[in-house]
Amino acid sequence: MTMRQESLFNPERDASSPLAYRVRPTTLDGFKGQDHLLGPGKLLRQLIAQDQLPSLIFWGPPGVGKTTLAEIIAQQTKSHFITFSAVTSGIKEIRQIMDDAEANRDFGERTLVFIDEIHRFNKAQQDAFLPYVERGSITLIGATTENPSFEINAALLSRCKVLVLKELTTSALTEILTAALANPQGFPDLTVKLQPDTLTSIAEFANGDGRMALNTLEMAVLNGEREGQTVTITDAGLYQLINTKSLRYDKNGEEHYNLISALHKSMRNSDVDAAIYWLMRMLAGGEDPLYIARRLIRFASEDVGLADRQALPLCVAVYQACQFIGMPECNVNLTEAVTYLALAPKSNALYAATSAARADVKAHGNLPVPLQIRNAPTRLMKDLGYGDHYQYAHDTAAKLTDMQTMPPELQGQTYYEPTDQGQEKAWQQRLQAIKQWHAAHPHDENE
DSSP states (O other): EOOOGGTSSSSSOOOOOOOHHHHHOOSGGHHHOOHHHHTTHHHHHHHHHOOOOOOEEEOOTSSSSSSHHHHHHHHSEEEEEEEETTTTTTTTHHHHHHHHHHHHTTOOOOEEEEEEEEEEGGGHHHHHHHHHHHSSSEEEEEEEEEEHHHHHHHHTTTSSSEOOOOOEEEEHHHHHHHHHSSSSSTTTTTTEEEOOTTHHHHHHHHOOOOHHHHHHHHHHHTTTTEEEEEOOOOOOHHHHHHHHHOOOOOOOOOHHHHHHHHHHHHHHTTTHHHHHHHHHHHHHOOOOOOHHHHHHHHHHIIIGGGGGGTHHHHHHHHHHHHHHOOOTHHHHHHHHHHHHHHSSSSOOHHHHHHHHHHHHHHHHHHHOOOOOGGGGSHHHHHTTTEEEEEEOOOGGGTSSSOOOOOOOOTTOOOOOOSSTTTTHHHHHHEEEEEHHHHHHHHOOTTO
């Protein structure tokens, strides 16, 4: 656990500190980006100005200013500021500090608690803050890159206002880089020369991450051509730093689910190019190809179904291909499956049938199997009527009988309703023929 020291807000920012730390803004006017929260008249700016801050959760990707914003709030609000670490803070320490905060409240002092990466706190640690947040003993600010709905206890989450911080635009990143070069603590005693579009190139490479943008600028200066106190960032030197973008991807987190959702919905919408793009994004981020292949197998039945009866075996074959050869070679196998599924005729009739039948199972419980379709391997079972009036469909010309096979409570219920898409139209016609036969041969209730 780390408690606030004065150096947190008046740090010794010497040249050995990273550039992102040396030029970190200390006022809202110096903070770039998040205009939807901090622009004139926007919610967070008003709350800070009025010093009426509720407990907050800052949710956003890395490098968008969550920690910086918390430090600025700490400076501008009249509160004692404490930071906690999920790694070093135990329940005992948390409760001791919270008890001190509650005692200080009796003397008119408010306490603002900042928890970086709050998603790393376990349930017990999060629960330790709950009563103090509820009573207003503390104002909590948590920062997280993960979806709060999944990572933060519902009880704590319900007592906090979630604010979404967006990835920084190229324009905002360029402003940050320009401010860093003008900041006396950025590159003291150096004159940095660069092409007009250099900062834009760095901003585009940073992919919305302010920390990455500043780190890249610092590396470019350190590796620039130096002559006395003048450093020139050349195109060749910059290219070595930004020739490959770093993709943000967490195989167990929010971005994982966002991208698989994008892939699934692009295929469902028959947008083959978008589907291939999202597939490549997942693979470039290090996703397990077998995970993708399993999802494609599911899609083949859920969204294509009997409209194209080759979709499922193709996806199973692609799964096997991924097992046989692995990455990177199997990327083309996955592309084949994704392309096929995106262009295939679509039907969710099987998925709808599954959902409707599952709902009836849940609603009606253990409905007994009708006697006529029960096996009767013993004399007792035959005496009890098992198998009575059973009709063997193969003994009829139409291969159909009027025997009832559905529980009486669900008689007439329909689950599978085929579409006229692709090959499923043949099943639609077959089902219509079966229904027409039954209409012409109604079941005799006296049998």
